[in-house]
Amino acid sequence: MVNLMRKFAKRVGRPGTQIWRGEDMISSLPDHLLYLILRFLTTEEAVWTSVLSSRWRHLWKWVPSLELDTSDFPDERTCAGFIDKFLNFQSESYLREFKLRIDQANCRSDVSLYEPCLGVMIKKPNIRHFQVESDLLEHWCTNEIPLTLSACEALVCLKLHFVRLNDFESLSLPCLKIMYLEDVFFPSDAAVETLISCSPVLEDLKISLNGDDVVVVLRVYSQSLKSFTLKRKDPVNAINGAHTVLVDTPRLEYMSLIDYQFKSFKIISMSDSVKIDLDVNFDLMRDNLSERDIIYNLLNNFSGVRDMTISWTTLEFIYRFQDMNPLPKFHDLTRLRVTMSSNASLEVLPIVLESCPKLKHFHCTLELVHDYSVAVITRLSRVLPRCLVFSLESVEMESPITEKATELKLVRYFLENSATLKKLVLRLNHESTGEKHEPSVLKHLIESPRRSSLCQFEVLAVPPNPEPWWIYVKPQRF
Template identity: 40%
Template structure:
């Protein structure tokens, strides 16, 4: 069926009003209207994808007599076969997929053939409606012998019964399921909601599980799985995660958010990205540790307040790391605790030759500050980018930290000024990278007064020989305050003749005039 759209401006306004009255949240950016010479509806809408699809069949033509006019063309998008349309719609949430049914009669039933479901029970009136909708979806695909490529279900309602989820997942698993994401209320995280056959699915490519439990893993085989995200997933056997990883021969992206595993071991020849999170502090005397042996690893994120030991055997060259760990040092590093000192030293030594880009947080730098009074940090010879989040009380160790980065090109500095320390910080010396490689410095923390932050900026301007750009932010209460800060900065001598000082957010500053 071919549908022509010949819509004058008034008709287009009425169509927008009609769709808005039907309760559909549709968005089209103002600039798109302006470029195409269309009148703007009064409201803003939320989904660009649907309107891009709707307007795929329109073309705007400019003439000398009339600035813009809409010329009807054949609806090329609607001419596409259902299987192709279904693959496109598979990338949208189900609530938006259903909305395409109002575009035209051709689209009225297309959404039913989309081989996937992405649904949150909070988008429906009650949990019963959620169950009925999923039941009808699964039954429709079963009756048409259609595959289910994607199943993403979220349920956070207080009043809900999770018993229905197991048959849904079972049906999807036998229908060539590729993407599975289950996120149920934490009230059910001790119940085995999912079928154990899930871990022997030959077609699964992406698995994301939140707050679910499993008793036993008898047979695990996930030959195509590339992405696995496990958040507070409970296993009777704590070695189950190791078994899972070992049974995924092509796994690339791994994320584990888990507070009850004392030992996390990741051994894989294929993983390129790891995200490990253990947020909760603990007070027991047991040893919590992380062991990673992944020679192709390109990205590592550690957010861990429990582990005292991190053993990284191997990473890919030029890796990026995001470190937020305290090695279980709660306030004070005991000089007599040789085991803890060795653990810290071994961690940085093992990653030093592989890291090109590092983000390091406040707690980690506080531990390093204490460690540097007892030991030295290894050199990071290929590190070119460093984002350091540092407490003001630890600023004095900044030159020592940078001494370990002889080839650093970009430094982002984020100061935590929550402490009451107001005295000047004296930097002991100038590290080698100031002379050889440092080209860009960015101060993420807004400057609200002439104080410690200004002293840090002065340190970089006066000592960096080849610095090209220094970026800062101002946060004075008035334009006058910010002008005084900025003039103070401009008066500092610059070691580099090519250095430019950039003020981020200057537009906001001008609004204070």
């Protein structure tokens, strides 16, 4: 070790005794290595290194990333002033990454003070990652953060939360690949379309519109987009009502719709291998006939997909109106994941399977939903869906242990009727109800006859949650 220290001393041109007796070795490293070390620290930690010695006083200012939380400053004016001073110091634009979290716990926060410095920051020629988010307690006492976008030649990742975008005349984002916009207020329909179309290499887009947005027609036109998530905040309380969505994304591989309401949803183009995740919430107290047509037309957009996930929120609507407008056929669907109410599962399951004549892989999660409007069916339909006889290969079911043993009835349904089934897995969660099946009941089920001689049947326990319920985990954006 001593020999290594001496060799290092010779390299930096310093006597070994000087390094050992009064000066730390790290301070003797060249600047570019010190910058690399500081990159592993938070901005707050990097700033604290300035008190080590005169050698470290200004080193943190050359670190290519700046991450700030306004709660670390006495007020907004001080934080905005700090950003201004940092920008003035970095005149040569070493900055690559900028993250700002604005604490609006105080209803009197003046977020407009950040507009000038944020406008300068995003124009930095080498900035690649730009993120601004607001920590909200109540929407009614918070203000949107104003921001003006312009040409950002190097920007690769843009993440904005509770930001109000100003009008822009020209915009260029030639390198942007990731764009997350949560509760972002757009000035017009054209602004959304321009923001997407001026990003020729965009691959991952997530939009969560606020209930107060003014967008009437949301156009998502992109030749490069691969993943698209669309969400709407407080859809039932949206003051401008539902609107139209148009999607033209020939390379799209994944689409997710969450808590969304619209009067029209049309897909012009998307990839044949796209995966769809539907968690669409409709207000059943309004015009039922109109909403029935909307959800039916929405599902028709996905009649050719091969992989789909449907929540109980969406399935419940389909279930209530299936007599008037049955579920469309998904002729190419081979993999399906659903969540459904345990009370309604005996009736809903055959309806779902009948709509997927070529289904091979099925995953079902049962939930205890106390909905008295759902009719309780005690027996499954004797009319077997086509996939159950000709194509279904694997079934995985996760369920709480119910008083009526609904989960066991569903297992018998698959074992006794599926001619092509190769594997069936039942995951039981007894923690949610405190109930347990008698071992003899499960043993009898495992030994029961099966229509498919190749079928393997497993009963597994859902592993307990490793974290206590009282531990708060901050939710991630999107």
